[in-house]
Amino acid sequence: METEFQPRAGTDSRRGRRTDLTGLRALAIVALLLTGAGIGFVPGGFVGIDVFFVISGFLVTGSLVGEWRRTGRISLLGFYARRVRRLLPTAALVLAASLMLTLFCLPRGRWAETGWDVLASGLSVLNWRLADQNAAAFVPDAATSILAHYWALGVTGQVLLVWPVLLLGIAGWAVRHRARDVRGPLLLTVGLVAVCSFAWSVQRTAGDPERAFLGTTTRLWELALGAALALLGARLTGLSHRLGTVLGWAGAAAVVGAVLVMRPGSGFPGYLALLPALGTAAIIASGAAGGRAAAGDSTAGEGSARPGTAGGGPHRILASRPLQAVGAHCYPLYLWYWPLLVAAHARFGELRPAAGAVVLGGAALLAFLTHRYVETPIRDGRRYAWSPSQVLRAGGLLPAAAVLGGLLFQLTVWPPVQPTPRSAAASASARFTPTPTPATPTAPGAAVLGRSPRDSRAGVPVDRVRSITPNPQDAAQDLPDVYRHDCFPAASGENARGCVYGDRTSTHTVVLAGDGHAASWVPALQSIAEAKRWRLVTYLNPNCPFLKLPLDARDERTVATCARWYDNVHAELIGPERPKLLLTTSSRYPMRRGGQALTGADADEALAEGMRRTWSGLTAARIPTVVLRDVPILGTNSGMCVSANPKRLTRCVTGRSAALATGAGAAQAAAVDKLDRVSLLDLNGAICPARECAPVIGGVLVYRDSQHLTATYARTLTPRLRGALDRILRSAQ
Structure with missing residues (x-):
């Protein structure tokens, strides 16, 4: 979903981790799951994606800027290697499992479609494929793609492919021109990106809301908003305790209100996406207020207050142990819940809330097992000692395997449709008489x-x-x-x-x-x-x-x-x-x-x-x-x-x-x-x-x-x- 989707729960202040953001991710994923399963009064749970986008932009940019301040450079290989290690193994596992669910649960007429979706997911372009099909990616049912939720991974994957290169280029330009602080040019660039992307999102939502919902260019402003907060890190820590508290509760109210009020087809994203996005931004800003450290800021060392847990805002709630536990597993939980719900809809029809809860329980179990036996060993085990180039070479096999798997799925389980050759007489404006198919309804x-x-x-x-x-x-x-x-x-x-x-x-x-x-x-x-x-x-x-x-x-x-x-x-x-x-x-x-x-x-x-x-x-x-x-x-x-x-x-x-x-x-x-x-x-x-x-x-x-x-x-x-x-x-x- 995003590069820092599930930082470790309960992290300590010495590493400058934002436990409040882990809790916010937990609330976002819970809202997504409840909306997907039709449980509770949360029609707008899909705005959880907007929350993830803003947090992702904040953490990724903060990490890059922090590395620049500590070392005077940004290692692109190191950045991409960390992303590969965190994201691709779990994504590849769920892609493979989705193919199996397709074989056993989805009708044969859906198999070819799933094969192409796997291929597009492996290349991180599924969002554009779904946009071209005017496909729905709000609530899973029997007719939606079993991988439709991978659209969000496609957006973040495309952005993060170019984002560090853009920041590195601007920072290098600022250094060559002897700028006092590279954050100024970076902030100006990020602001321009955000304004242009938001304007495009509003314009596209009015005429083509499905494409606006799934598009990278119409969602980029949310990641840029988070990036701007990371670049303002030092200024955010200077906010007063009282202002931080007000911002925190106002942001929480905005996010909760969006979850309770927004509905599919209500003209979202457009202007309406400002509500969850700015609400998330307010929570991020309030968590850094009163001298608390911003993520990725090199000043967050020993002696700093624990980020996101002090003060009178919602941060103590967000830092609670249950939310930290859910937040630690939200990436695999996001990947597993959609395929299971689509497969259940296809196999058993419309699900009652109780049945939906059972499916979500299965997704939670798979998320726990995936986190323990796939994510953690790859992130912290012996492979963690690999050099960035080794990680990238190994990681490059995973999307290649997804592409190959999608193609093989087409060839092995679906008889190819033979194309009809074009008639030689069928020129630009010619009229010809084709032979009709004799067909009497049975x-x-x-x-x-x-x-x-x-x-x-x-x-x-x-x-x-x-x-x-x-x-x-x-x-x-x-x-x-x-x-x-x-x-x-x-x-x-x-x-x-x-x-x-x-x-x-x-x-x-x-x-x-x-x-x-x-x-x-x-x-x-x-x-x-x-x-x-x-x-x-x-x-x-x-x-x-x-x-x-x-x-x-x-x-x-x-x-x-x-x-x-x-x-x-x-x-x-x-x-x-x-x-x-x-x-x-x-x-x-x-x-x-x-x-x-x-x-x-x-x-x-x-x-x-x-x-x-x-x-x-x-x-x-x-x-x-x-x-x-x-x-x-x-x-x-x-x-x-x-x-x-x-x-x-x-x-x-x-x-x-x-x-x-x-x-x-x-x-x-x-x-x-x-x-x-x-x-x-x-x-x-x-x-x-x-x-x-x-x-x-x-x-x-x-x-x-x-x-x-x-x-x-x-x-x-x-x-x-x-x-x-x-x-x-x-x-x-």
């Missing part, structure tokens, strides 16, 4: 709902069904033909590349344009096109809606690519072969105005207005337009959840109102409401007909993930889609 799916799906008992979630098609473990591969035919590219592109299905010679052309949500309707539209002898042309692009919108994407290149793609497709539509009908839909996209990300009602209004402007322009160009209302968005990966809970399917439901509110459907309805020549086609009554969205209807798995229909279920919607389109076409005549 289960009725939406057909069991009858004429009134909302009144049908067949759409009400149940715990067990006789059979499920497709196999939930293979749900991720139940894709529309456009994926197999390379008509839905792996990455966003700007070319208007169309694929033709149905009767290629027909003069009745129907176009489907949009993103992955539009692609989900291809199986049903294929069947309709073949039956009605339509010429179906698809223009599909991942992460790009067929809308002219001011998107707030992660990078400007994506925004520009999507804009050019829309223009190119629009040019095709208004060409000589205008379609008889345009079908379109998309997921919900973040918006911006004046360079600022929009949230709440402003974002909803801007999205609806952009849709209205786009569709009115299409109808003005004599292109009849039908909007397929966006599907309900589930709160969990349905394929993974059903695979993990085949006998308790009700654990995989999502409330209908929440699922409908999450997607773009409301904005689509608001936009169409003010347009005369645009129709809204809503089949969500046959996708989520009851108060809760059933994961399986008519023996068919409805979703392959949290927001894309399985190709099998989409195909069972064919009669309903055909009937709705017939009514729209008749009314337009």
